[in-house]
Amino acid sequence: MSGKTNQGHFFEDYHVGLKLNHATPRTVHDGDAAMYQALYGSRFAMQSSWDFASPQSSLRNPVMDDLLVFHTVFGKTVPDVSLNAVANLGYAECRFLSSVESGDTIQAYSEVIGVKENSNGKTGIVWVRTKGFANVDRPVLEYVRWVMVKKRDAASPTPETVVPDLAKVVAPDALSVPAGLDWTRYDYTAAGEPHRLRDYTVGEVIDHVDGVTLTDAEHMMATRLWQNTAKVHFDVTAREGGKRLIYGGHIMSMARALSFNGLANAQLIAAINGGAHANPAFAGDTVRAWSEVLDTTPTNAPGVGAIRLRLVATKGGPAGALRGEDGKYLPDVLLDLDYWALMPV
Template sequence: MMKTNAGRFFEDYAVGQVIRHAVPRTVSGGERALYHALYPARHALYSSDEFARMSGLGASPVDDLLAFHVVFGKTVPDVSLNAVANLGYAECRFLKPVHAGDTLRSVSEVIGLKQNSNGKTGVVYVRTTGLNQHDAPVLDFVRWVMVRKRDVDAPAPETVVPDLAQVVAAERLAIPAGLDFTKYDFTLAGEAHRWGDYAVGEQIDHVDGVTIEEAEHMIATRLWQNTAKVHFDATNREDGKRLIYGGHIISMARALSFNGLANAQMIAGINAGAHANPCFAGDTVRAWSQVLDKAETAAPGVGALRLRLVATKGGAPFALRGDDGKYLPQVLLDLDYWALMPT
């Protein structure tokens, strides 16, 4: 009897299917330190317990994207082990800060299926919830993945494409209990720019760049226990290259955005996201942002800023799509998210 698992293929999914993912993960302080070693992450709330306490929190949480990567990584063996690519995100809300010592697990529900016209692959839509040791949700999100078929002659399922919100409404953002920026120290945070200094439509070139290294990508992917074959096995792609994990690019771009958005401390939601083009070792990642919207919150001194974060591997900043409406070839990531910052 075969005891190994080749992973799910497109025809193995059904709308309504619920998957409880294996291997819960206890987040440690070492993991937090390694996250800051992998990325130039410098947001003060995630770097200092004292700064976090001054902001109304008991201690510094781990970076929101670290929690996202852990929850995401749990889903890979069941959702995207045989993926061609992770295509996009929607309706992501960060519901509760994660601290060192918390244990995270993931549960997903299949909410959509669509076979591609080539008959060899299909798109699987899942809604994933990350829960802590108290069974309290810490984040949830929708993503869709292009997955290979095991048998190209297997009949196509009924097409179900979920109707997803384009934006997480500002009133649905979960503001961490106790968060208070009325005593915010802008000097310690690194920049003086506050929520009121940003205007809708404003664009920010984050200036800095980081060349992606194979070793760092492999460490990051293993750290999040992401087992997708395209990230590890060079024979899985015709070009013989290992695809850089999209979450690595998200974290790199977010870290680069510190220069110009140092006070965009917490990610409260991800409205949409697309990995526009593949990234490989040797590419140099740069980032720019555009302010899409602003909203007040009920928390003292806290405003929400809706931002588009774009990661590129070259070209002029602020260039996104060509005349044909498609992403330009140098664009790696287009991420629409809400951040919390002092007013």
């Protein structure tokens, strides 16, 4: 049998300091933006209308949705990081560093920053810091994620445990604001809602009302769009139960699109402080979403502030319900995402 095919890395292949240069660079363009909107129905004005975005920034071309960029970078990492993953466990220290425009070419690099074998001896957790660049050398995204990965051989030696110390929140002064962004003449009518930063209070919970029932065809199309090759999203024999696992990023984008109803002016994602895919999702599940306001802060850009939000995707649970008395996520919770978004003040 030829040894030319890629079987992916297993837990014992990783060590702290290992650097991974990911294939394949990908040029994003207007077609990607249109496909993203077709899949999720996102209506945020900065990504929907060049007439809205260009007068308020120094962008030269239509801007790609922030999560489209995240998924594209994430997809580059899958063959090297999570092809043999059991689960994608979480995110931290994610910053969107500059806008990606139509015509930019995205590539990604990662470094292993932590490893820890699980007590069952069959799997381990790997932490990687990933950086995405546009056009070779312009940083656009940086984040840490950790995954549970299968061991090739349960008898292989246990590596020294290294668990990285990660910030719980991206500091407000570390948020990047797109060059030239000026919302002093922001068009609230075109954006879809009148609510600005000062209208939101810490602790406020917003029920985004709508729901979307997941289908296999849409989530597989989306996952292919990011060139994410994880077996569990396509192959019904790749996991117990005979169901394709919905890519967690699909839930992120679906929930973000649903959050437009109540947060239409949370235009751009500046950072992801943390995130957990609390429970698996499958075709036939109906996704709903709610948000909690965690913090607000000004920025140095004219008319631009930042709002910290907890975005929760559920299979129908009531807004505001997240964990049970035991402290564990309720079984209907799919996503718990803590992020900063830019919003007019």
